[in-house]
Amino acid sequence: MDALFSIPIMSVFLIPVLSSYSTSLNLLFFYMTWSTLVLSHSRLRVEMFGTIAVRVIFYALPSIVFFLFDILTPSAAVLIKAHGATGLPGGRRRRKIHARELKIAGWGLFNLFLGIAMQGVLETILVRTLGKRSALKVSMKLPMPFEICKDLSLAMLGREFLSYFLHRYALHSKLSPTLARWHQTWYHSLSAPFPLTAHYDHPIPYLVTKFIPTYAPAILFRFHMLTYILYLLFISVEETFTYSGYTVMPTTLFLGGMARRTDMHLLMGGSGNYGPWGVLDWILGTAVGELHSDEETGDEADERDMRRAYEAAKRKAIGSGNNTAEQPLYSFIENCVKTRLVLYFIVHA
Numbered sequence: 001m002d003a004l005f006s007i008p009i010m011s012v013f014l015i016p017v018l019s020s021y022s023t024s025l026n027l028l029f030f031y032m033t034w035s036t037l038v039l040s041h042s043r044l045r046v047e048m049f050g051t052i053a054v055r056v057i058f059y060a061l062p063s064i065v066f067f068l069f070d071i072l073t074p075s076a077a078v079l080i081k082a083h084g085a086t087g088l089p090g091g092r093r094r095r096k097i098h099a100r101e102l103k104i105a106g107w108g109l110f111n112l113f114l115g116i117a118m119q120g121v122l123e124t125i126l127v128r129t130l131g132k133r134s135a136l137k138v139s140m141k142l143p144m145p146f147e148i149c150k151d152l153s154l155a156m157l158g159r160e161f162l163s164y165f166l167h168r169y170a171l172h173s174k175l176s177p178t179l180a181r182w183h184q185t186w187y188h189s190l191s192a193p194f195p196l197t198a199h200y201d202h203p204i205p206y207l208v209t210k211f212i213p214t215y216a217p218a219i220l221f222r223f224h225m226l227t228y229i230l231y232l233l234f235i236s237v238e239e240t241f242t243y244s245g246y247t248v249m250p251t252t253l254f255l256g257g258m259a260r261r262t263d264m265h266l267l268m269g270g271s272g273n274y275g276p277w278g279v280l281d282w283i284l285g286t287a288v289g290e291l292h293s294d295e296e297t298g299d300e301a302d303e304r305d306m307r308r309a310y311e312a313a314k315r316k317a318i319g320s321g322n323n324t325a326e327q328p329l330y331s332f333i334e335n336c337v338k339t340r341l342v343l344y345f346i347v348h349a
């Protein structure tokens with residue numbers, strides 16, 4: 001841990017944001033801090049601690065705070081949940097932390113660090129065992145803004161493409177029944193997403209559908225470590241909010257849309273919305289919770305989606321053998337009807 005504290009790694013994130021110097025001075029300070037970090041530590045350490053720092057600051061910590069907010073103040077949290085009490089950990093209002101929710105949160109964090117460990121193992125094998133160059137570039141030379149923009153755009157597209165196809169054909173098809181069963185019994189046992197569920201799944205489906213789509217584009221384009229930090233920062237913020245189940249978002253249109261698509265993937269039993277951004281779902285016609293055809297009216301689509309969501313929630317309640325599941329089920333239907341009615345009046349006002 002000494003690398004994290006002895007070298008001001010945090011200033012790599014904070015210098016451009018907090019200081020009041022001019023842009024050139026900021027850049028100079030930033031370059032000096034980055035150079036010191038690269039010169040004084042092994043490249044593998046810089047890569048690992050950089051990855052851990054960005055994941056902890058922008059995903060793990062805010063998600064833990066949101067999770068505790070949901071658990072400790074359910075009456076306040078329910079007010080900003082898109083699906084009411086169904087969106088709370090455990091699917092209903094209660095102030096007691098249950099073992100199942102803690103287990104889900106624990107697995108979510110375990111998977112996050114499992115992915116980082118996989119990244120470390122891969123780099124160690126490449127550099128120390130095979131004597132090849134590292135998968136990510138850790139060099140003193142800073143990447144140019146154009147290079148950063150180009151790499152980020154390509155990687156985001158690659159991530160969308162890989163996430164969509166792996167999620168749809170490895171986790172929701174008969175091509176790989178074992179993976180599909182694991183994904184179904186782990187992630188799809190949830191009533192709705194809540195904080196820390198972005199990385200919750202059986203570890204193997206998690207590596208296939210989360211770790212590979214995130215990491216593969218970065219090593220394919222051999223990202224500079226700073227570009228990788230920026231890339232992970234965007235993904236971490238996106239995952240924190242899209243799996244929170246909240247209606248309050250930094251950007252309602254972009255993150256809010258992604259969050260509702262993530263909810264619908266779970267509520268509709270995995271019948272669509274396989275990609276994080278929804279671009280391929282829209283192109284390939286697997287978007288759920290939206291209009292599908294010109295002939296179908298909004299009311300028909302709403303009714304059909306509500307019915308499917310209701311049936312999916314019912315199947316889960318029966319499958320879990322939990323009689324008390326009736327309460328979240330009713331509250332979910334009630335909230336859905338309320339949301340649809342409000343939207344209807346807004347649209348037709």
Ligand SMILES: [Zn+2]
Nearest residue numbers: 171172183270
């Ligand atoms: Zn799924």
